[in-house]
Amino acid sequence: MDEIRTGAGAGHPSRAGVVAVGREVRPVAYPRDEVRAADFRVVEVAVPRPGPGEVLVRNTWTSVDAALRLRLRERAPEGYFPAFPLDQPMDGIMTVGEVVESRADGFAPGDTVSHASGWRDYAVVGAGSQALGGVGALTRLDVRDTPPQAHLGVLGATGxxxxxxxxxxxxxxxxxxxxxxxxxxxxxxxxxxxxxxxxxxxxxxxxxxxxxxxxxxxxxxxxxxxxxxxxxxxxxxxxxxxxxxxxxxxxxxxxxxxxxxxxxxxxxxxxxxxxxxxxxxxxxxxxxxxxxxxxxxxxxxxxxxxxHTHLLPEVRRRLGAWVREGRLPYRETVVDGLEQAPAALAALFRGDNTGKTLVRIDGVAHRENLGG
The missing domain is CATH 3.40.50.720 (NAD(P)-binding Rossmann-like Domain)
Structure with missing residues (x-):
């Protein structure tokens, strides 16, 4: 997604192909030792409409995981997922959101889904994506009996x-x-x-x-x-x-x-x-x-x-039942605001969290243009 620049000579993105303006968090420097919020920046970007086989998701919850540190370096450890490029969106972070617009079979506006394009307000996601070895595939979630963010923790990759x-x-x-x-x-x-x-x-x-x-x-x-x-x-x-x-x-x-x-x-x-x-x-x-x-x-x-992605249905079935029965309580450390994601990661490495660390993405700082 293209960054929106302001100032003399800066143009506004064409409204015909842009459905929203949102924010995304980008790394601007690899941490030398401790993770610092200053190693990241938040930028406004123009969000395009989805193409064939894609959906546009308004993200509502995004994950903060210690393993992100392995990708915040020039070269990730051998056999692991690639390093995050500097000043680019961080693909490969589990997220939950709501489908806003769909051009993919099996997904409709209003569906709650999980995917791996986190630390941003919006994401255009392909229905056939197999991100993070399949864990991050675009997945429609049943949230009738469990809160959406549970699918980032106990009922998701963490579980x-x-x-x-x-x-x-x-x-x-x-x-x-x-x-x-x-x-x-x-x-x-x-x-x-x-x-x-x-x-x-x-x-x-x-x-x-x-x-x-x-x-x-x-x-x-x-x-x-x-x-x-x-x-x-x-x-x-x-x-x-x-x-x-x-x-x-x-x-x-x-x-x-x-x-x-x-x-x-x-x-x-x-x-x-x-x-x-x-x-x-x-x-x-x-x-x-x-x-x-x-x-x-x-x-x-x-x-x-x-x-072990083949176990996900079993995990959701068995752990979901234990959660609903009250036999598997879980703790969450919730931080409000997308812009706080880097600070939440730094806090995790200081040991400030208990249970799953999550960012609840607010709906104030982005603008939509959902008309035809």
Whole structure:
């Protein structure tokens, strides 16, 4: 979409081909260490009408995820989605919105949909798009019994990642003791609750006393600790004196090393993320006790939720039922205003969030021209 420029000699976009004027967030510099709001800018753009096979969506909710940091660099890690180009819209961010205009079979104005063109007011999306390995495909949502934004969290890519990682990657078994790092985060919180729903002893760790209270009192975990309160192996040993069978890794670094020491024979590690390494500019340091993977017959598997898109219908059916029954509560950290998305990402890396971080896009700062 073309940026609208103002000043002498600047023209207004032709109204014939423009359906709206909206905003989008663009990166203008790759963060060197910490993510800063100053690394982004908000621009006004002319939004074109959809072409054949496309729909125009007015976005209402957009996601804020730690994994975006992996694409905010000159070159994304090998095997991952491409880096975000500077001063261009950030394609590949999950979003929910309402169809405004449709030229695609199966979609009509008023439909609530999810797609992967977030951090903007409007998006023109192709009905056959397979963004983010299919997770970001344009999808019509049933929002009769669940709020739309749940499809960015528990019923969307976040829920898929938690479900696939716990049951298909870690291969949860009867009697397993589970440790989840970053357990107050979006994925970690769901993993911990899913394991509890299936009758397992679950230990969670987080980075503040308030988050530990959330894990114990709101999520009902069997044990929880603040990893900043002492040597991590000691804290884990106190929480799980007989060891653990499954470690769901969202952090990497010293957390993974502590897990290898605590895992029992034939234990499993599902590596979902390594937030401690996302800003690393040099080689990551591997665990110093990796030989334990051999001596303990451990299984260590990294994975991406987008590799398990075939499970999405199952996730929406099973997790949706548990949500409606009140058996799977979830927390959201909601920030209002599209322009606050960069600050919300920075806050996530400071550990200010609990649960899924979302931006509720206001409907004030864009202008529509929906006439023929």
């Amino acid at each position: 898929l990642t938690a479900y696939a990682g716990l049951f298909h990657v870690a291969e949860l078994r009867d009697g397993d003791v589970v440790w989840v790092s970053a357990a107050a985060g979006a994925v970690g919180g769901l993993v911990a609750q899913l394991a509890k729903l299936h009758g397992h002893r679950v230990i969670g760790s987080a980075g503040s006393a308030e988050k530990v209270r959330h894990l114990r009192e709101e999520l009902g975990l069997d044990a929880a600790f603040n990893y900043k309160d002492g040597p991590l192996p000691d804290l884990l040993r106190e929480a799980a004196p007989d060891g653990i069978d499954v470690y769901f890794d969202n952090v990497g670094g010293d957390h993974l090393e502590a897990a290898l020491g605590a895992l029992r024979t034939s234990g499993r590690v599902a590596i979902c993320g390594m937030i401690s390494e996302y800003a690393a500019r040099g080689p990551s340091r591997g665990p110093g006790n990796l030989m334990l993977a051999v001596t303990k017959n451990l299984t260590i598997r990294g994975f991406r939720g987008s590799a």
